[in-house]
Amino acid sequence: MPMKIALDAMGGDLGPEVTVDGAAAFVKASNTTVLLVGDPNEIEPFVAQYNMDRLVVVPAKRVIAMDEHPVSAVRQKTDSSLVVGARLVREGEADALVSAGNTGATMAAALLYMGRIPGIERPAIACPVPVQRGEAILLDVGANVDCRPQHLVQFAGMGRAYMQEVRGIANPTIGLLNIGQEVSKGNELTIKVHKLLERSSWNFIGNVEGREVFSGVANVLVCDGFVGNVVLKVAEGLGMMLFDTMKEELAVSKLEQLGARLAKPALYRVRRKLDYTEYGGAPLLGVDGVAIICHGSSDSIAVRNALSVAEDAVRAGLRDSIANTAVRLGGESSD
Amino acid sequence: MPMKIALDAMGGDLGPEVTVDGAAAFVKASNTTVLLVGDPNEIEPFVAQYNMDRLVVVPAKRVIAMDEHPVSAVRQKTDSSLVVGARLVREGEADALVSAGNTGATMAAALLYMGRIPGIERPAIACPVPVQRGEAILLDVGANVDCRPQHLVQFAGMGRAYMQEVRGIANPTIGLLNIGQEVSKGNELTIKVHKLLERSSWNFIGNVEGREVFSGVANVLVCDGFVGNVVLKVAEGLGMMLFDTMKEELAVSKLEQLGARLAKPALYRVRRKLDYTEYGGAPLLGVDGVAIICHGSSDSIAVRNALSVAEDAVRAGLRDSIANTAVRLGGESSD
Numbered sequence: 001m002p003m004k005i006a007l008d009a010m011g012g013d014l015g016p017e018v019t020v021d022g023a024a025a026f027v028k029a030s031n032t033t034v035l036l037v038g039d040p041n042e043i044e045p046f047v048a049q050y051n052m053d054r055l056v057v058v059p060a061k062r063v064i065a066m067d068e069h070p071v072s073a074v075r076q077k078t079d080s081s082l083v084v085g086a087r088l089v090r091e092g093e094a095d096a097l098v099s100a101g102n103t104g105a106t107m108a109a110a111l112l113y114m115g116r117i118p119g120i121e122r123p124a125i126a127c128p129v130p131v132q133r134g135e136a137i138l139l140d141v142g143a144n145v146d147c148r149p150q151h152l153v154q155f156a157g158m159g160r161a162y163m164q165e166v167r168g169i170a171n172p173t174i175g176l177l178n179i180g181q182e183v184s185k186g187n188e189l190t191i192k193v194h195k196l197l198e199r200s201s202w203n204f205i206g207n208v209e210g211r212e213v214f215s216g217v218a219n220v221l222v223c224d225g226f227v228g229n230v231v232l233k234v235a236e237g238l239g240m241m242l243f244d245t246m247k248e249e250l251a252v253s254k255l256e257q258l259g260a261r262l263a264k265p266a267l268y269r270v271r272r273k274l275d276y277t278e279y280g281g282a283p284l285l286g287v288d289g290v291a292i293i294c295h296g297s298s299d300s301i302a303v304r305n306a307l308s309v310a311e312d313a314v315r316a317g318l319r320d321s322i323a324n325t326a327v328r329l330g331g332e333s334s335d
Numbered sequence: 336m337p338m339k340i341a342l343d344a345m346g347g348d349l350g351p352e353v354t355v356d357g358a359a360a361f362v363k364a365s366n367t368t369v370l371l372v373g374d375p376n377e378i379e380p381f382v383a384q385y386n387m388d389r390l391v392v393v394p395a396k397r398v399i400a401m402d403e404h405p406v407s408a409v410r411q412k413t414d415s416s417l418v419v420g421a422r423l424v425r426e427g428e429a430d431a432l433v434s435a436g437n438t439g440a441t442m443a444a445a446l447l448y449m450g451r452i453p454g455i456e457r458p459a460i461a462c463p464v465p466v467q468r469g470e471a472i473l474l475d476v477g478a479n480v481d482c483r484p485q486h487l488v489q490f491a492g493m494g495r496a497y498m499q500e501v502r503g504i505a506n507p508t509i510g511l512l513n514i515g516q517e518v519s520k521g522n523e524l525t526i527k528v529h530k531l532l533e534r535s536s537w538n539f540i541g542n543v544e545g546r547e548v549f550s551g552v553a554n555v556l557v558c559d560g561f562v563g564n565v566v567l568k569v570a571e572g573l574g575m576m577l578f579d580t581m582k583e584e585l586a587v588s589k590l591e592q593l594g595a596r597l598a599k600p601a602l603y604r605v606r607r608k609l610d611y612t613e614y615g616g617a618p619l620l621g622v623d624g625v626a627i628i629c630h631g632s633s634d635s636i637a638v639r640n641a642l643s644v645a646e647d648a649v650r651a652g653l654r655d656s657i658a659n660t661a662v663r664l665g666g667e668s669s670d
Contacts, residue, residue, distance in 0.1 A: 132576055142514060145522040179477060179564040187480040187561045210568025214576040223565075226522045229514040230562055231569050233545025238570050241467055241549040242577060245608055249601040259597025266584040266591040273580055 002031055005310050006085040006094035009038035010063040011101025013297045019100065020046035020055070022303025027054045032311050035094055038063070038081040060084040063101075066296055070104030074112060082106060086113035089289045096310035098281065100294035100303060107143055110284055110291040117319065119326030122147070123286030124155045124225070125293060126162060127232055130273050131216030135167060138177075138213065138221045141228035141282065149192040152176075152222050153200070157325040158285040159220035160202055165316040166283075166309075175208035175218030177227060182207070189224065239274045281306030283313060285322060290314050337366055340645050341420040341429035344373035345398040346436025348632045354435065355381035355390070357638025362389045367646050370429055373398070373416040395419040398436075401631055405439030409447060417441060421448035424624045431645040433616065435629035435638060442478055445619055445626040452654065454661030457482070458621030459490045459560070460628060461497060462567055465608050466551030470502060473512075473548070473556045476563035476617065484527040487511075487557050488535070492660040493620040494555035495537055500651040501618075501644075510543035510553030512562060517542070524559065574609045615640030618648060620657060625649050 009019045016036075020043060023034040033054040036043050040059050047055050060081040064073045074083055082101055086109040088094035097114070099106040107125070116123060124140035139155050140147070156174050163172035176194055178186045183194055185207060197204045208218050213231065223231070246267070250260035260267070281302065284291040290313045294306045344354045351371075355378060358369040368389040371378050375394050382390050395416040399408045409418055417436055421444040423429040432449075434441040442460070451458060459475035474490050475482070491509050498507035511529055513521045518529055520542060532539045543553050548566065558566070581602070585595035595602070616627040616637065625648045629641045 130576075132579065145514065177565065179480065179561055179568075187559075190561075209572075210565040210570075211572035211575075213569055214572050224522075226514055226525075227562060227565055230512065230545040230558075231565060233514075234548055234566050234569055235545075235573050237544075237546035237549050238573055239577075240546075241465075242574075242605065242609070244467065246602070246605050249604045250598055252601060256598050256601040259594045259599070260601070262594025263585055263591050263598055264594070266587060266595070267581070269584045270577065270581050274577070 002033060003311060003314055004033045004035055004094045005096045005098060005307055006035045006037055006058070006088040007303070007307065008081045008085045008097070008099035008101050008106075009036040009043050010060075010081040011099045012294065012303075013066070014299065016043045017046050018298070018300045019303050021300035023055055023307065024050045024052060025300060025304040026307040027052055030308070030311060034307065035085070035088060037085040037088070058084065058088065064105045066102050068102060068105065070102060070108045073102070073105050074108040082109050083113070086110055089114055089291075095314045096290035096292065098292045098294065098303070098306050098310050100296060100298040100306070103142065103293055103296070106291065106293050107284060110287045110289075114287045114289040114291065117286055117288050117323050117326055119330050120154060120158070120286040120322065122151045122154065123284055124158060125282050126159055126285050127228070127282040128280065129213065129235075131214050134216040134219065135163070135169065136216055136219055136221060137163065138223065138228055138231065139285065140223070140225035141232050142225045143284070144225040146226070147189065147224040149189060149196055152189070152193040152224065153196045154286070154326070154329060155222045156197060156200070156202065156220060157329055158322050159222065161321040161325050162283060162285060162313075162318060163219045165321045166313050166318055169219055171203045172219035173217070174202050174204045174220045174222065175206065177213070177221050177223035177231070178207035178209065180207060181209065193222070243271060280309040283309065283318075289319060337368060338646060338649055339368045339370055339429045340431045340433060340642055341370045341372055341393070341423040342638070342642065343416045343420045343432070343434035343436050343441075344371040344378050345395075345416040346434045347629065347638075348401070349634065351378045352381050353633070353635045354638050355385075356635035358390055358642065359385045359387060360635060360639040361642040362387055365643075365646060369642065370420075370423060372420040372423070393419065393423065399440045401437050403437060403440065405437060405443045408437070408440050409443040417444050418448070421445055424449055424626075430649045431625035431627065433627045433629065433638070433641050433645050435631060435633040435641070438477070438628055438631070441626065441628050442619060445622045445624075449622045449624040449626065452621055452623050452658050452661055454665050455489060455493070455621040455657065457486045457489065458619055459493060460617050461494055461620050462563070462617040463615065464548065464570075466549050469551040469554065470498070470504065471551055471554055471556060472498065473558070473563055473566065474620065475558070475560035476567050477560045478619070479560040481561070482524065482559040484524060484531055487524070487528040487559065488531045489621070489661070489664060490557045491532060491535070491537065491555060492664055493657050494557065496656040496660050497618060497620060497648075497653060498554045500656045501648050501653055504554055506538045507554035508552070509537050509539045509555045509557065510541065512548070512556050512558035512566070513542035513544065515542060516544060528557070578606060615644040618644065618653070624654060
């Protein structure tokens with residue numbers, strides 16, 4: 001049966017022009033239908049440009065703004081594009097939800113309407129990170145700021161299922177983000193998590209220091225949502241600071257300006273490597289269905305890539321794979 | 336009275352050649368004496384090259400290696416360069432201790448032999464970070480992995496004293512590293528710390544997100560030692576990854592290679608801006624005296640800069656300033 005993905009067409013800083021554009025690019029290369037959820041007056045002018053059967057507008061009156069309180073917005077605005085999108089998934093009208101809107105609200109809507117997979121205590125946001133070799137995700141990056149050891153073990157299991165089933169990596173390596181490589185290093189939380197992961201049957205490679213986050217040494221890197229969120233934003237901030245400084249310094253002398261012009265394609269490729277929009281959105285793992293969260297400032301390429309990730313996750317049976325992981329974890333912990 | 340600084344001449348990855356070289360460069364521009372603590376056989380050949388009165392070798396038989404267990408190494412190797420250096424400070428023979436050796440051991444030696452300033456519960460490592468404008472330190476970056484709210488308040492007060500007295504910044508801005516700007520955001524720890532800092536008489540600017548760490552929005556940025564250590568190492572790793580990627584990409588075409596050659600001085604200045612060796616070591620705040628910790632891979636410039644930081648800290652009366660802060664904090668918390 002052909003797939004349907006619900007896209008919060010009103011979500012994100014750049015509005016429906018960008019979400020529709022991303023959806024059109026995605027639909028062109030796939031046979032999935034995208035349900036563009038939002039205000040028809042705002043969406044249809046852009047949809048009309050493409051004349052595609054598989055871009056379908058689903059009306060929703062309101063919008064949850066980027067700065068609204070997530071839970072209360074989701075409870076009050078049941079006719080918002082985000083909530084209508086999440087309901088489409090619950091009712092079986094869509095196979096997945098994609099949103100570049102308010103991250104907290106997306107999480108709240110997914111939890112409230114799609115629910116958790118049985119056995120999963122805390123769904124987590126798994127963010128793809130740019131690495132020198134291979135492929136890696138970091139989780140949790142903000143869904144759970146205070147965690148118990150068992151939560152991080154579940155994050156590891158869910159991240160593993162994602163990298164294996166959706167990204168096609170056999171026996172993914174799992175690392176624990178920590179402040180030293182030795183077993184004895186860490187805070188109360190990570191010392192306990194290390195022991196639990198060591199007892200698992202997974203490909204646990206031990207502690208990974210901050211220095212190695214971007215090396216690709218682990219396919220799945222686990223941490224609590226506070227640490228993960230800080231890491232993600234520090235990387236974003238440092239990247240911006242570096243490229244700003246480079247811009248200033250490359251303008252100092254005529255010779256350096258010329259050099260910068262000649263080297264521009266290479267510097268652009270470096271910048272692109274760091275660019276989250278290339279990485280296609282972060283899956284919210286552990287909700288009962290597929291939900292993909294995009295960066296608020298996503299452009300149409302980012303939206304297209306997020307829709308692809310959603311399609312891959314549905315096709316690979318991510319939900320069932322995580323459900324099986326939860327069952328096995330339940331078994332292990334009751335040993 | 337002329338000052339004396341004890342330098343662990345054996346500490347660091349690069350050995351006595353580099354520590355002596357840094358000490359010589361420092362002594363040339365100051366009238367402070369550097370006590371080079373370590374094995375005379377290894378140190379004196381380098382010292383002989385300079386023929387300077389104010390480079391004095393203080394014999395110490397053993398060395399604590401970079402990978403030794405900090406506390407037990409300090410307890411067992413009482414004749415090591417690091418422990419002898421710390422003892423020189425306790426006995427009033429030196430005004431400050433500088434070490435590029437095992438960070439944990441330096442901390443342990445400083446705590447054991449110099450002790451804590453009365454009222455300070457947890458000394459913290461304050462690391463200077465490169466920022467776009469102004470000047471900033473991040474603390475704690477690894478001395479205390481599990482913290483209570485009151486510890487972070489003390490970190491803020493100590494960091495403030497350092498930036499004001501030693502770095503000459505009037506009424507330094509203080510930020511709390513957190514995952515959102517709103518008061519309600521954060522984990523259990525940061526939500527409590529936010530409330531406490533709001534009640535202080537300091538220039539508290541509120542929560543600072545990871546994205547802003549390198550902007551310079553706060554002169555003093557507080558967090559627990561686990562988060563701070565991860566942030567520091569993530570920044571180091573991302574910087575390395577970026578420059579490695581740039582090297583590869585700039586070699587792709589002849590034109591880009593030429594561009595890179597022309598732009599090299601600018602790229603070098605960018606790299607230098609990120610280079611910790613330019614920042615002169617991290618003060619261990621809260622110990623009863625002045626102790627400066629250098630990165631293990633410090634070169635002679637880093638050692639010279641760390642000695643300058645130590646000299647500035649002694650001259651500015653950092654110890655008394657922190658002692659006064661502790662007294663005021665004690666008064667405030669007993670309100």
